[in-house]
Each structure stands twice: as C-alpha cells, then as structure tokens.
Amino acid sequence: MTDIVRLPTQIRPPAPGLVALVSGGNSGIGFDTARQLLDRGLTVWIGARDIDKGRRAATELGPTAHVVHLDVTAPSSVAAAVSRVGDLDILVNNAGVNPGGADITGTTLDQLRIAYETNVFGLIAVTQAFLPALRRSAHPRIVNVSSGTGSLTWNSGPNPQFDWERVRGGGLAYRSSKTAVNAVTLLTAQTLGDNVKVNALAPGLRLTNLIAGMTVGGDPAEAATGAVRLALLPDDGPTGALWSWDGTRVPW
Template sequence: MTDIDRLPAQVRPPAPGLVALVAGGNGGIGFDTARQLLDHGLEVWMGARDVDKGRRAATGLGPGVHVVQLDVTDPSSVAAAAAQVGDLDVLVNNAGVNPGGEDIARTTPEQLRLAYETNVFGLVAVTQAFLPALRRSAHPRIVNVSSGTGSLAWNAGPNPQFDWERVRGSGLAYRSSKTAVNAITLLTAQSLGDDVKVNALAPGLRRTNLLAGTTAGGDPAEAAAGAARLALLPDDAPTGALWSWDGTRAPW
C-alpha cells in the first residue's frame, strides 16, 4: 500500500466499457456521483430502494444510466441487483441513514440498530454480493462513503473539521456506524490486496436528506467529485485509506 497524503489531482482516463454501481444513487451525493461518473464515460447503474424515484432521478442523464432496485437491508434485493447488473468495475457504497439520537443517554437501541443495519451491515452485504464481479474486473474500485465525524482521531480532540466543542459526544448512532465503515474499509483493503482499490470518503457536511429540515451543508456535487476521483484511481494509487473530499488523507 502506498502511503501518501494527497490523491493525484487527475483521475485515470477510464477505459471504454467500465461499469459502476452507485448504491443510494437517486439523491444527494449518490446522484451527483452517478452523474459525474457518466460524464467520465462510465456506464452507471443507479441503485434505488424505490425504482420509480430512481427513474425520475435518472431522467435526462442520458443513455448510459440504468436504474436497479436495491434495498441494502434486504438480502433478496441485494442478490437480485447483483444478478441484474452482472459485470462491475466500480462499486460506490453510498446508501446511508441518520436515524437521530444524540449522546449515550438520548440514543435508543432502535436508532443504533437502524444506523448499523443500513450503514454497516448493508454496506457489507452489497460488497460481498458484487465482489465476484469486481474480482473479474481489470480495474476494480470500491468507494465507501463514510464521514469525517466517524474519525476517532478527529473525535478525540479539537480539530478544524467540525465544531468539536458543540458536537463532542453526540450523534452516537450515526457517527459510530461510520467509524465501523472506516474499520471495514481498512480490513477489506488488507484482505483484497492492492489489485482492488478500497477507500473511504469523508464528504464533509452537505445539503442532503441526512440534514433534512436544516440549511446546513455545502454542495453535494463537491463531495461527489471526491467519490468519482476514488472510483477512477490509477492502478498505482493507494488503497485502504480515509480521504477527505478535497483529496487529502484523513486520520482514522
């Protein structure tokens, strides 16, 4: 594994015929990731729990986009999606939820279960289902959309990534689930070796459904550019790392 602090500024020019799947691709960061991968010339499958919503989101994106029903918490849905998509070069695990809850005293077991069922168990299930197809690819890439709020290093002390004094100890369900995503990313990369590039993205605070009811966050397309960069890493690029949306390496 290469140890660098910043990703290459340019993505690898994609070879004709590369296929990507974006789980949770019909909205927010996932939608913009799908759109940008299409712009890079990939064939893109947009995974959506609700196929009708997925089709509406895909309208106008061009002939290179397809919609597949994908509920990451439903094993039969995951298996059917893997069969329908077939060959795959890029997997973007973007599906995620923020079920609420705050600190240890104000987070219910149900909120923890919901966060882990989608953000962790669903991510693993999708990765496992598509791993045979990825192993057949000449340039396999896995991008796990995580969160800087899941970084233990950033959570342990004051940092410029978020208002640490305000959020310390909060968001137990969501943030701990993203810490688990970071660990799974590292261990998956170690297991698969350098041929399969497996990296996690810290997208920053974005205007998505996870922040419904607020005006906080930046443009999801900016974070999606980070996901697209990880999806199109050159073959000598690093694997098994957490990267900020701007291409700088983030601590675990």
C-alpha cells in the first residue's frame, strides 16, 4: 500500500508585504481564498471578469483588497491586469467554468472549447503573463485550482472520493479539462524548479456558482483553506503535485 502523503497542518506566517492575485476571486472558493489571505496580512488582488462584481467583493473584503479586471480568455485583459498589478508573489488560478455536457456521446465540441478556453488556455495565459513578476519574488507560489474528478487514477476505478459508478465516463468537458490542468501543473513545476512552488488543488464538491442551480456541496471556505496552505508553503515545501483541500496528496 502506498503511504499517504500529507502537507503540514500548520501554515507558516507569511513574509511581510506579500501580494497575491486570485482569478475569479469575486465569488465561491476564490472569494474565500482572498479573504483568508487578507486575514493573514497579505495584499490581495481580486481578478474578476465582471468588474462590478469584483468591486463589490473588494469592498466587502476591506481596504487591502483591490480589484482588477481579468478575463482569462481575453489577451488584452490579461496584459492590462499585469500592468495594473505590478509586483506579485502568489498567483491563484481559480477562474473556471463547467459548461455541462455528458459523456463522449452527449458532449458538444462547443462545450469542450468553452471548458478548455477558460480552465486550461486561460490558466496558461495568466501564468505566462505573470511569470516575470513571480520570478522577481523571493517567495513565488502558483496554485492551480483543479478537481479530484480530473485524477486519472481516481477515474480508473471505484474510490471513496466520488460516486465512481454514477459518474463513470461523464462530465467529459469539465473533467478532462481538469486532467489537463493537472498535467500543466506538473510540467510547469518541472520547468520552473524548486524556487517557484507550483501545485494543484482538488477542492472537493463545493456549493458555488460553477454550475447553475447547484444545491449540493460543502462550504467553499473549507476548500479555500487548502488553497491558502499551498499559497503559503515554506521554501522547502513540495512542488509539482495535486493536493486535496485537507492537505492529502491526490494521485494523478
């Protein structure tokens, strides 16, 4: 049996003056991640596709929260966000969509394009754009919000993480896009080395607006604790892995 790998439960106090950007930070897991980072003394930028929603979120979060327009699918928006944010220590790629669709027999190419445009291509575009700023940081961290349903190991057979028999083969667009996020996380970590900690988060099923009319799921704030743990990893912390919100290593 493979030993269970866990992150330390205690988060080290962050170095003073750290700046974080959370894409899709105006609601759900992103909002709670921003709030918890603010509570730890960081300056946080709320990246929002809808600037009005972003402003409302920043107002609710307090004076050290700032809003920046960030549509991860629009190159001009990403470039403008880089100019506005400036220095950056922590990037939380949280923005994501679930366009619906079923299995290979009931998913359209448009649904696949929508999922990949935001969840994969948008994540890569934002990471590439902010990489120069992150490389200037003494404590650079990248957290990619993924999904346990993107784990090929968990999808290959029954497991206690989700109803494997019910969802087997389903959710092709969303789940395969998160598998791609996992691959991007690993390959990015291999490229950047130990200095830039790059990890992915499996937040678990959360009650957010990811799916219209969603009525089931756990507290997004609980998942945000996992994102914050990865955002504030010590310099000797791990990189290039997928982690559950509770700090347990998730197999690829």
